[in-house]
Amino acid sequence: xxxxxxxxxxxxxIALAIGAPxxxxxxIIYVMTSWLIFSIAAMGLNLTLGYAGQISLAQxxxxxxxxxTTALLTLSGWHWLAAMPLGVLACxxxxxxxxxxxxxxxxxxxxxxxxxxxxxxxxxxxxEEWLTGGTYGLVGIPRPTFGLFSTMRSLPFYYxxxxxxxxxxxxxxGIVRSPWGRAFRALRENPIRAESxxxxxxxxxxxxxxxxxxxxxxxxxxxASLVQFIEPGSFGLAHSLRIxxxxxxxxxxxxxxxxxxxxxxxxxxxxxxxxxxxxLIIYAVLVIVMLIFVPSGMIGIWGRIRDRFIARPVxxxxxxxxxxxx
Amino acid sequence: xxQPVLSVRRIxxxxxxxxxxxxxxxxxHKGEILGLIGPNGxxxxxxxxxxxxQLEPDAGQVxxxxxxxxxxxxxxxxxxxxxxxxxxxxxxxQMSVFDNIVLxxxxxxxxxxxRLFGPSDARLTADAERMISFFRLNHLRGTLAGSLxxxxxxxxxxxxxxxxxxxxxxxxxxxxxVNLTMLAHLRERLAAYNAEHGTTFVVIEHNxxxxxxxxxxxxVLAEGAVIAEGTPDEIRSNQTVIDAYLGG
Ligand SMILES: Nc1ncnc2c1ncn2[C@@H]1O[C@H](COP(=O)(O)OP(=O)(O)OP(=O)(O)O)[C@@H](O)[C@H]1O
Ligand SMILES: [Mg+2]
Numbered sequence: 001x002x003x004x005x006x007x008x009x010x011x012x013x014i015a016l017a018i019g020a021p022x023x024x025x026x027x028i029i030y031v032m033t034s035w036l037i038f039s040i041a042a043m044g045l046n047l048t049l050g051y052a053g054q055i056s057l058a059q060x061x062x063x064x065x066x067x068x069t070t071a072l073l074t075l076s077g078w079h080w081l082a083a084m085p086l087g088v089l090a091c092x093x094x095x096x097x098x099x100x101x102x103x104x105x106x107x108x109x110x111x112x113x114x115x116x117x118x119x120x121x122x123x124x125x126x127x128e129e130w131l132t133g134g135t136y137g138l139v140g141i142p143r144p145t146f147g148l149f150s151t152m153r154s155l156p157f158y159y160x161x162x163x164x165x166x167x168x169x170x171x172x173x174g175i176v177r178s179p180w181g182r183a184f185r186a187l188r189e190n191p192i193r194a195e196s197x198x199x200x201x202x203x204x205x206x207x208x209x210x211x212x213x214x215x216x217x218x219x220x221x222x223x224a225s226l227v228q229f230i231e232p233g234s235f236g237l238a239h240s241l242r243i244x245x246x247x248x249x250x251x252x253x254x255x256x257x258x259x260x261x262x263x264x265x266x267x268x269x270x271x272x273x274x275x276x277x278x279x280l281i282i283y284a285v286l287v288i289v290m291l292i293f294v295p296s297g298m299i300g301i302w303g304r305i306r307d308r309f310i311a312r313p314v315x316x317x318x319x320x321x322x323x324x325x326x
Numbered sequence: 327x328x329q330p331v332l333s334v335r336r337i338x339x340x341x342x343x344x345x346x347x348x349x350x351x352x353x354x355h356k357g358e359i360l361g362l363i364g365p366n367g368x369x370x371x372x373x374x375x376x377x378x379x380q381l382e383p384d385a386g387q388v389x390x391x392x393x394x395x396x397x398x399x400x401x402x403x404x405x406x407x408x409x410x411x412x413x414x415x416x417x418x419x420q421m422s423v424f425d426n427i428v429l430x431x432x433x434x435x436x437x438x439x440x441r442l443f444g445p446s447d448a449r450l451t452a453d454a455e456r457m458i459s460f461f462r463l464n465h466l467r468g469t470l471a472g473s474l475x476x477x478x479x480x481x482x483x484x485x486x487x488x489x490x491x492x493x494x495x496x497x498x499x500x501x502x503x504v505n506l507t508m509l510a511h512l513r514e515r516l517a518a519y520n521a522e523h524g525t526t527f528v529v530i531e532h533n534x535x536x537x538x539x540x541x542x543x544x545x546v547l548a549e550g551a552v553i554a555e556g557t558p559d560e561i562r563s564n565q566t567v568i569d570a571y572l573g574g
Contacts, residue, residue: 179432179441186418186429193416196378198404198433198490207438 021158029154035266036165037222042246042258043172044215050253051184052208058114059243061121062091062213064235066220071141071230080144084221088214095213099206118237125232137231141224161222251297260298329392331356331494331526337376337386346372348550359527361537364547370530371413374496378410379403409487409495415479419472423463426471427454431489461485477508496528501536513540
């Protein structure tokens with residue numbers, strides 16, 4: 001896609017995101033808001049999985065850390081703008097502490113560690129009633145006000161979330177466009193060669209995971225204010241898997257994959273509601289088909305269609321790429 | 327004589343029952359182009375990987391400019407100014423030639439933080455352009471590395487090893503499978519780089535013509551041990567070497 005076309009497309013998408021909720025009921029606006037929020041969470045996991053190639057099964061736990069931190073602080077009178085960064089920072093620190101030992105061990109160790117971590121967070125949230133309210137959770141979480149602009153009603157809150165999403169996406173764009181992004185790609189294509197060229201593969205993977213976790217925290221800070229009620233059940237393993245699915249469905253390693261993936265995973269069941277319960281089956285089948293036949297996700301399908309019409313240079317398959325140690 | 331750039335002492339490496347490298351020692355001095363030859367399976371690549379931290383040797387030490395580098399990660403060694411190529415192609419196929427070259431140089435500049443938050447590095451870009459010109463890859467600048475021909479990828483691979491401005495470069499069969507024109511080109515570029523920057527080279531190569539015309543000194547490996555060492559002329563007429571090759 002050339003740069004000009006991409007720019008126009010992005011502007012059109014933003015215009016759509018601004019215009020679409022106008023005149024809609026609260027429910028539709030609520031669904032659109034949670035689409036944006038899950039896009040942020042998925043964007044973070046996409047950095048970890050799609051760019052740095054590590055599976056994390058704890059993105060919902062990082063949402064929980066962000067959500068509970070923000071909820072507790074705003075409930076005690078802090079402004080969202082002050083509470084959110086603390087939640088996000090907590091996610092970075094926890095992500096770093098979790099990833100540091102995990103990534104010293106080779107292979108998919110991070111997947112195991114995050115799997116256990118997700119359960120641990122769930123248990124802590126449920127059992128530490130004095131702090132988290134246990135199974136009852138925290139209620140009456142306030143939404144932020146900015147001078148005259150109050151986000152108490154659903155439409156203003158949607159625009160507030162949209163604003164945060166755009167800022168988060170711009171930051172992510174900066175990351176994948178920076179030398180770090182180039183190092184991520186190199187890591188994915190040939191880790192041994194990348195290492196031999198000075199890329200500290202262990203450190204950069206760890207940072208990708210920690211930054212990806214921060215996006216989970218940001219999404220959590222938003223969801224706490226959106227639903228104004230949080231409980232441990234909203235951040236279980238199933239939700240981490242759901243975010244993983246969003247990344248896979250959209251296309252891991254593609255910048256816009258998470259938006260598409262979150263849209264499909266959240267919106268599709270809603271749109272297909274008229275099929276009266278069959279939507280679950282349709283949705284499940286779609287996901288399985290995606291994962292088996294199009295591991296590069298829906299953006300990958302678009303790429304395949306485009307390649308059929310527009311000739312484009314591709315990497316040749318006949319030359320073996322190595323840097324196996326021979 | 328001055329302190330060697332690379333000093334290898336009694337390196338040993340076994341894979342299960344196979345003794346791939348049996349106590350190899352040698353020194354390389356500044357500006358030298360050392361050839362490392364030997365029959366297939368004589369342990370040349372394994373020796374490289376032990377020197378460069380890709381494999382952990384069972385015994386022995388490696389010093390670079392007097393510093394003990396045993397146990398350092400390959401990325402660390404690279405940052406100390408040691409470049410390398412692999413025997414197999416090792417470019418990043420989905421990235422452009424330009425991006426491949428830039429990646430090869432970026433980790434040596436600034437800090438982790440400046441590489442994320444800093445402005446784009448004009449000097450790095452300029453260096454990359456210079457390297458592209460030096461290896462005459464200009465017309466391929468924006469091409470995906472993976473769609474280049476084999477010989478072009480080999481050339482790119484070598485160019486990447488130079489982006490760190492290394493003091494020492496280890497090349498594993500840089501001319502393997504490359505045609506005669508490209509081969510002459512590669513040899514001329516390596517010699518030119520050596521003359522210009524005084525960079526030290528260790529080159530594994532099966533093409534005798536290439537080794538003998540490029541190298542100042544040659545070490546011969548057979549069954550994991552050094553069997554001969556000398557100038558190209560001495561090696562050419564060495565009976566042990568001839569036997570090893572014919573017997574191997
Ligand atoms: N990872 C490994 N596992 C087991 N054996 C290995 C491994 N790597 C190398 N070897 C063995 O070590 C010996 C030396 O291999 P090496 O690749 O170093 O040879 P070489 O001199 O580079 O040969 P060539 O000229 O064919 O590249 C061979 O017998 C090989 O089978
Ligand atoms: Mg070899």
